[in-house]
Amino acid sequence: MLITVDFSSAQPLADQVAGAVRAALAGGTAGPGDRLPSARNVAATLGINLHTVLRGYQQLRDEGLVELRRGRTAVISGTADQLRLRLAAAAEEFAKAARQAGASDEEALAAARQALHNLRD
Template identity: 55%
Template structure:
């Protein structure tokens, strides 16, 4: 699994990790039943604390996207539905708009003006 984090992003690292995994699931990189690499391996590849990765994995488990099985690791429970993927992208868009000085209402107006 190739994940990247943006260290300039203001979001907490566990949210960035969860978002990256959510996107990978939504894009079909992993199918239901596939096992994810161990949290320790992901943390090492990303250069972050394993507890940060575990927090992201727990969040995704709570969303119903991942399953934890003793002795079998973490596997994909189901593919991220379109709504979950769109919500993740909407959060990212809102954060970017905020960084650029726009308010939520400004962004909503822009979206309403789209054809």
């Protein structure tokens, strides 16, 4: 699994690490039982702090998507909820597009609410 970060992004690196794993799960390139690369390997490859990667992995653990095992092995949980993952990935893509368009948080949320409202009709 390829984990990447964008150093020019305002999003914290740990959030980007977790987001890359969520995207891989939502896209089907990773699934339950797959091992994540070691935090040490990811940190060395990306040139970021080991604790930053571990924070990203801990976010995934807290969400129930990853099990952290002794020796810092991270394995994708068998209970990963695919619908929630797809929704999170779509929301992240929407947020990126909103940021690139220069929308404020309020404008982005209003646009999302309007789109949901339009689908209800």
